[in-house]
Amino acid sequence: MSKDNQILEEFTSKEYEHGWSVNYEADEAPIGLNEEIIRWISAKKEEPEWLLEWRLKAFRTWQTMEEPEWANIHYPKVDFQKLRYYSAPKQTKKPKSLNEVDPELLAIYERLGISLNEQKRLQGIAVDAVLDSVSVATTFKDTLGKLGIIFCSFSEAVKEHPELVKKYLGSVVPMTDNYYAALNSAVFSDGSFCYIPKGVRCPMELSTYFRINAANTGQFERTLIVAEDESYVSYLEGCTAPQRDENQLHAAVVEIYAAAHAEVKYSTVQNWFPGDKEGKGGIYNFVTKRGICAGDHSKISWTQVETGSAVTWKYPSCILKGDNSVGEFYSVAVTNNMQQADTGTKMIHIGKNTKSRIVSKGISAGKSQNSYRGQVHVMKRATNARNFSQCDSLLMGDRCGAHTFPYIDIQNPTAKVEHEATTSKIGEDQIFYCNQRGIDTEDAVALIVNGYAKEVLNQLPMEFAVEAQKLLALTLEGSVG
């Protein structure tokens, strides 16, 4: 047995750190999925009629749709009738400010290292904390409000800013876009809403922290970000879930709308419970994320660090409609043990002089499977469109797999599309070289992997980059040596 294999045999992946759960009194929908449940959710949230109709329409379409099977992932089918579609911590009255939020709920976030106490936060980061089906708290609302920025839970937005929600909901990801998006449109419970008015640069990072606590509960949240002309926002999403033997479903939808000269940076550090070493349990992460560069010179940039989930199915995409608009996708996807990830992006060039850049870094260890799936589509009108794609795979050991599926469709002869792909193995040579300088194997792997992912990590806001680096190291801890 070669050394690579031998060290991989010693694989003792570190226990998932956020695997605990708490018991709180919950307000739950009955298990199962039908029109009654959807009405129940909508009523619970005191929604207007149009939104209920919208949900029901999505549900009816969903019933006619088939679960997609084209992705390179294999998992037992989800029984949608066995899930619960709404679970929320019982709060006697709706908290009007952070001070009124149940301290026990705040404690959950403290334990995750997410302080919702505005005074305690060192950096200016506003957080919307979503627990199971509802948003429990949003910080810095007042500070942001002074600039005209709206940052609140989706439910609140439906109540307070119905005209905005109505205008943009489903405008980027139509309710019937795909199987999971349709399901989400029918049953979504909460999420974040963010609106940056014309000419405003959002002075702090906006972030949503998703936490699944309840068992047998799917989390279906929606995020909607609207950036008006010449505005800027950087948005971060983080997530964890308790360790449970059953698989849990997370099917979110994120929509981003960027008007002329607007820029939206969306970063995700995804750390859902990946299942145990044998592949038992873990989150199914079936997410639809899409942004539209609607205005000229607008820019949307997706950065994702995907370390968790048992199965990931996710393709954050950009529709480059405005002339001179720019779409970017930076991704690090790590899979270990029995994890499976099929992730990538779509760049759809519609406007003239549109540019897109794709940097994907896959890291596979254990018996995991890691696929990049990317589409670059240049439409007829998109004169001088440019795309550059770089897809790298790093393998640790020889029982994992890395796959690249690039699709390129060009309908304008002036387009320039470049695709580069590499596959490398984390070398015994590299590790030995580090060892010989006094660096132990664990740190050597962390060093090498972070070096490999550097171009992507550099895109993250500073403090999250540090977190992400630690997370990469943690995910791969014990994978070599």
Place this chain on the structure above:
Amino acid sequence: MLTIKNLHASIEGTPILRGINLEVKAGEVHAIMGPNGSGKSTLASVLAGREEYEVTEGEVIFQGKDLLEMAPEDRAREGVFLAFQYPVEIPGVSSTNFLRTALNQVREYRGQEPLDAVKFLSLMKEKMKLVEIDQKLLSRSLNEGFSGGEKKRNEIFQMAMLEPTLSILDETDSGLDIDALRIVSNGVNQLKSDKNATIVVTHYQRLLDYIVPDYVHVLYKGRIVKSGTKELALELEEKGYDWIKEEVDSAAV
């Protein structure tokens, strides 16, 4: 400092080292020469702890400790340094970051405080002069896209930073032009003291004009078949290795 006794090592069942004996004392420079494939790099790798090589017999004592029992990183922390014949590239990791990680792990092992960024950078500045290495090179990814000469120079720079007790230089001269050779040798000579020792592996005597050895050993077919002083290197330069091969091969018959 270092005692190698009857060292045998093989790779995938093929014996490569077949009974090496060597004694290195503090303050000494030993040169190990020999034709290609004689086992020089293997010896260096075994001393550094590369696991593909299986030690089948013999022992190695380094400063009173059983070297072969130690993990490679602990050998490094104890003061064994190998300047690689083929230094590897680590994309995305700057030399600076790499060395800082290394140095602080070594310091931790020795019960010393980690160096803060300021102290580390000033130490780097000082050592950079020694091998005339450019700051720009150190902020680039480790060895990636470095020329052969830059890689070797970087090895010696790392050696200067880590201040090893025993340095093993594996063909550090190969791929160096005469100026680079002078600079690198100069660095090595300045690092020499009566507390450390150097093993220089080479198959050209050229390097030994710059780094003057106290002893010269000829390795052939996994054994040290001849030892002498600097004059032996000159003799090899003049006559090649064939006469030694003949001597050994005829004795074996």
